[in-house]
Amino acid sequence: NAGVTQTPKFQVLKTGQSMTLQCAQDMNHNSMYWYRQDPGMGLRLIYYSASEGTTDKGEVPNGYNVSRLNKREFSLRLESAAPSQTSVYFCASIQRGGGYEQYFGPGTRLTVT
Amino acid sequence: GENVEQHPSTLSVQEGDSAVIKCTYSDSASNYFPWYKQELGKRPQLIIDIRSNVGEKKDQRIAVTLNKTAKHFSLHITETQPEDSAVYFCAASKANAGNMLTFGGGTRLMVKP
Numbered sequence: 001n002a003g004v005t006q007t008p009k010f011q012v013l014k015t016g017q018s019m020t021l022q023c024a025q026d027m028n029h030n031s032m033y034w035y036r037q038d039p040g041m042g043l044r045l046i047y048y049s050a051s052e053g054t055t056d057k058g059e060v061p062n063g064y065n066v067s068r069l070n071k072r073e074f075s076l077r078l079e080s081a082a083p084s085q086t087s088v089y090f091c092a093s094i095q096r097g098g099g100y101e102q103y104f105g106p107g108t109r110l111t112v113t
Numbered sequence: 114g115e116n117v118e119q120h121p122s123t124l125s126v127q128e129g130d131s132a133v134i135k136c137t138y139s140d141s142a143s144n145y146f147p148w149y150k151q152e153l154g155k156r157p158q159l160i161i162d163i164r165s166n167v168g169e170k171k172d173q174r175i176a177v178t179l180n181k182t183a184k185h186f187s188l189h190i191t192e193t194q195p196e197d198s199a200v201y202f203c204a205a206s207k208a209n210a211g212n213m214l215t216f217g218g219g220t221r222l223m224v225k226p
Binding site (some may be wrong): 031033040041042043044045048050058059090094101102104105106107 | 114119147155156157158159162172202212213214215216218219
Protein backbone atom coordinates (compact mmCIF):
# COMPACT_ATOMS: atom_id res chain seq x y z
CA ASN A 1 0.00 0.00 0.00
CA ALA A 2 1.19 3.50 -0.81
CA GLY A 3 -0.75 4.91 2.19
CA VAL A 4 -1.55 8.60 1.77
CA THR A 5 -0.10 10.32 -1.29
CA GLN A 6 -0.07 14.01 -2.16
CA THR A 7 0.73 15.94 -5.32
CA PRO A 8 2.55 18.12 -6.01
CA LYS A 9 5.46 18.00 -3.52
CA PHE A 10 6.42 21.63 -4.14
CA GLN A 11 4.63 24.56 -5.76
CA VAL A 12 5.33 28.26 -6.23
CA LEU A 13 2.39 30.50 -7.08
CA LYS A 14 2.01 34.19 -7.74
CA THR A 15 -0.57 36.13 -5.73
CA GLY A 16 -4.01 35.66 -7.26
CA GLN A 17 -3.25 32.39 -9.03
CA SER A 18 -5.30 29.29 -8.30
CA MET A 19 -4.35 25.68 -7.82
CA THR A 20 -5.61 22.36 -6.51
CA LEU A 21 -3.69 20.12 -4.12
CA GLN A 22 -4.45 16.46 -4.59
CA CYS A 23 -4.62 13.77 -1.91
CA ALA A 24 -5.39 10.08 -2.25
CA GLN A 25 -5.37 7.14 0.16
CA ASP A 26 -5.51 3.44 -0.60
CA MET A 27 -6.36 2.20 2.90
CA ASN A 28 -10.16 2.33 2.46
CA HIS A 29 -10.37 5.00 5.15
CA ASN A 30 -13.61 6.86 5.70
CA SER A 31 -12.42 10.22 6.98
CA MET A 32 -9.90 12.58 5.40
CA TYR A 33 -8.38 15.87 6.53
CA TRP A 34 -6.41 18.86 5.27
CA TYR A 35 -4.00 20.65 7.63
CA ARG A 36 -1.59 23.50 7.18
CA GLN A 37 1.66 23.86 9.09
CA ASP A 38 3.32 27.25 9.25
CA PRO A 39 7.03 27.48 10.14
CA GLY A 40 7.69 26.60 13.78
CA MET A 41 4.04 25.91 14.50
CA GLY A 42 1.66 23.04 14.97
CA LEU A 43 -0.83 21.78 12.43
CA ARG A 44 -4.14 23.55 12.00
CA LEU A 45 -7.18 21.91 10.44
CA ILE A 46 -8.49 23.57 7.27
CA TYR A 47 -11.31 21.22 6.19
CA TYR A 48 -12.26 17.63 6.77
CA SER A 49 -14.51 14.99 5.29
CA ALA A 50 -15.98 12.57 7.79
CA SER A 51 -17.23 10.30 5.02
CA GLU A 52 -17.66 10.23 1.27
CA GLY A 53 -20.05 12.98 0.23
CA THR A 54 -19.59 15.21 3.28
CA THR A 55 -17.20 18.06 4.01
CA ASP A 56 -16.94 20.46 6.94
CA LYS A 57 -14.89 23.47 7.93
CA GLY A 58 -12.06 23.22 10.37
CA GLU A 59 -10.22 25.91 12.29
CA VAL A 60 -8.85 27.93 9.32
CA PRO A 61 -11.10 27.42 6.23
CA ASN A 62 -11.05 30.95 4.76
CA GLY A 63 -9.53 31.09 1.28
CA TYR A 64 -9.91 27.36 0.64
CA ASN A 65 -12.42 24.96 -0.85
CA VAL A 66 -12.44 21.16 -0.83
CA SER A 67 -13.93 18.30 -2.79
CA ARG A 68 -14.32 14.72 -1.66
CA LEU A 69 -14.27 13.23 -5.13
CA ASN A 70 -14.78 9.63 -3.96
CA LYS A 71 -13.73 7.55 -0.97
CA ARG A 72 -10.06 7.64 -2.00
CA GLU A 73 -9.56 11.26 -3.02
CA PHE A 74 -9.86 14.59 -1.21
CA SER A 75 -8.66 17.75 -2.95
CA LEU A 76 -7.94 21.23 -1.60
CA ARG A 77 -8.36 24.27 -3.85
CA LEU A 78 -6.95 27.76 -3.47
CA GLU A 79 -9.04 30.00 -5.69
CA SER A 80 -6.93 33.16 -5.36
CA ALA A 81 -3.65 32.49 -3.58
CA ALA A 82 -2.30 34.99 -1.05
CA PRO A 83 1.16 35.20 0.57
CA SER A 84 -0.49 34.30 3.91
CA GLN A 85 -1.21 30.87 2.43
CA THR A 86 2.49 30.08 2.16
CA SER A 87 2.74 26.93 4.23
CA VAL A 88 3.22 23.18 4.19
CA TYR A 89 -0.05 21.36 3.56
CA PHE A 90 -0.64 17.88 4.93
CA CYS A 91 -3.44 15.53 4.06
CA ALA A 92 -4.40 12.79 6.52
CA SER A 93 -6.89 9.94 6.70
CA ILE A 94 -8.40 7.75 9.38
CA GLN A 95 -10.40 4.55 9.25
CA ARG A 96 -13.23 5.70 11.47
CA GLY A 97 -13.97 8.18 14.17
CA GLY A 98 -13.43 7.73 17.86
CA GLY A 99 -9.70 7.83 18.44
CA TYR A 100 -7.81 6.02 15.77
CA GLU A 101 -4.47 6.91 14.23
CA GLN A 102 -4.45 9.56 11.55
CA TYR A 103 -2.07 8.68 8.73
CA PHE A 104 -0.38 11.67 7.15
CA GLY A 105 0.74 12.21 3.58
CA PRO A 106 4.25 13.54 2.79
CA GLY A 107 3.09 17.15 2.49
CA THR A 108 3.03 19.86 -0.18
CA ARG A 109 5.30 22.85 0.33
CA LEU A 110 3.53 25.89 -1.14
CA THR A 111 5.09 29.32 -1.58
CA VAL A 112 2.98 32.28 -2.69
CA THR A 113 4.95 35.30 -3.88
CA GLY B 114 -13.59 24.71 20.53
CA GLU B 115 -10.70 22.71 21.90
CA ASN B 116 -7.46 24.46 22.83
CA VAL B 117 -4.23 22.53 23.43
CA GLU B 118 -1.19 24.14 24.99
CA GLN B 119 2.22 22.48 24.98
CA HIS B 120 5.34 23.16 27.03
CA PRO B 121 8.23 23.66 26.74
CA SER B 122 8.66 24.92 23.19
CA THR B 123 12.30 23.78 23.18
CA LEU B 124 14.04 21.19 25.31
CA SER B 125 17.72 20.30 25.32
CA VAL B 126 18.93 17.21 27.17
CA GLN B 127 22.10 15.17 27.38
CA GLU B 128 22.08 11.75 25.79
CA GLY B 129 20.85 9.22 28.33
CA ASP B 130 18.80 11.72 30.30
CA SER B 131 15.00 11.74 30.41
CA ALA B 132 12.76 14.25 28.64
CA VAL B 133 9.26 15.30 29.66
CA ILE B 134 6.83 17.30 27.53
CA LYS B 135 3.52 18.50 28.96
CA CYS B 136 0.20 19.42 27.37
CA THR B 137 -3.05 20.80 28.70
CA TYR B 138 -6.42 20.72 26.95
CA SER B 139 -9.60 22.69 27.49
CA ASP B 140 -12.49 20.46 26.37
CA SER B 141 -13.41 17.90 29.01
CA ALA B 142 -15.17 15.84 26.31
CA SER B 143 -11.86 15.08 24.56
CA ASN B 144 -11.04 11.41 24.93
CA TYR B 145 -8.14 10.60 22.61
CA PHE B 146 -4.62 12.00 23.00
CA PRO B 147 -1.94 11.09 20.46
CA TRP B 148 1.69 12.18 20.33
CA TYR B 149 3.41 12.73 16.99
CA LYS B 150 7.11 12.99 16.16
CA GLN B 151 8.12 15.10 13.18
CA GLU B 152 11.64 15.08 11.79
CA LEU B 153 12.82 17.97 9.68
CA GLY B 154 11.04 18.04 6.32
CA LYS B 155 9.05 14.89 7.07
CA ARG B 156 5.44 14.09 7.86
CA PRO B 157 4.20 13.73 11.48
CA GLN B 158 4.27 10.13 12.67
CA LEU B 159 2.37 8.70 15.60
CA ILE B 160 4.63 7.46 18.38
CA ILE B 161 2.13 6.74 21.15
CA ASP B 162 -1.46 7.51 22.04
CA ILE B 163 -3.74 7.22 25.06
CA ARG B 164 -7.48 7.12 25.52
CA SER B 165 -9.39 8.69 28.37
CA ASN B 166 -10.19 5.39 30.07
CA VAL B 167 -6.47 4.78 30.68
CA GLY B 168 -4.13 6.69 33.00
CA GLU B 169 -0.76 5.57 31.64
CA LYS B 170 0.65 3.74 28.65
CA LYS B 171 4.21 2.62 27.94
CA ASP B 172 6.02 1.50 24.83
CA GLN B 173 9.69 0.72 25.48
CA ARG B 174 11.40 4.06 26.24
CA ILE B 175 8.25 6.13 25.70
CA ALA B 176 5.36 6.62 28.10
CA VAL B 177 2.33 8.85 28.22
CA THR B 178 0.33 9.79 31.32
CA LEU B 179 -3.12 11.35 31.43
CA ASN B 180 -4.81 13.26 34.24
CA LYS B 181 -8.42 13.77 33.18
CA THR B 182 -9.33 15.78 36.26
CA ALA B 183 -6.60 18.32 35.65
CA LYS B 184 -6.96 18.03 31.86
CA HIS B 185 -3.31 17.46 31.18
CA PHE B 186 -1.18 14.73 29.66
CA SER B 187 2.55 14.25 29.36
CA LEU B 188 5.10 12.44 27.20
CA HIS B 189 8.07 10.85 28.93
CA ILE B 190 11.13 9.66 27.00
CA THR B 191 13.77 7.80 29.00
CA GLU B 192 17.39 7.07 28.04
CA THR B 193 17.25 9.63 25.26
CA GLN B 194 19.32 9.07 22.12
CA PRO B 195 20.44 11.52 19.41
CA GLU B 196 17.85 10.02 17.02
CA ASP B 197 15.12 11.19 19.41
CA SER B 198 15.92 14.75 18.30
CA ALA B 199 12.84 16.06 16.49
CA VAL B 200 9.73 18.17 17.02
CA TYR B 201 7.05 16.49 19.11
CA PHE B 202 3.37 17.43 18.94
CA CYS B 203 0.58 16.51 21.30
CA ALA B 204 -3.03 16.54 20.14
CA ALA B 205 -6.53 15.98 21.45
CA SER B 206 -9.79 14.85 19.89
CA LYS B 207 -13.19 13.51 20.84
CA ALA B 208 -15.23 10.68 19.49
CA ASN B 209 -17.85 12.30 17.34
CA ALA B 210 -18.38 12.85 13.66
CA GLY B 211 -15.13 14.08 12.18
CA ASN B 212 -12.66 13.03 14.88
CA MET B 213 -10.77 16.29 14.41
CA LEU B 214 -7.36 16.62 16.02
CA THR B 215 -6.37 19.87 17.74
CA PHE B 216 -2.58 20.12 17.97
CA GLY B 217 -0.33 21.78 20.49
CA GLY B 218 2.35 24.17 19.25
CA GLY B 219 5.15 21.60 19.34
CA THR B 220 8.34 20.97 21.33
CA ARG B 221 11.73 20.92 19.66
CA LEU B 222 13.75 18.26 21.47
CA MET B 223 17.52 18.30 21.06
CA VAL B 224 19.52 15.39 22.45
CA LYS B 225 23.20 16.23 22.77
CA PRO B 226 25.64 13.33 22.41
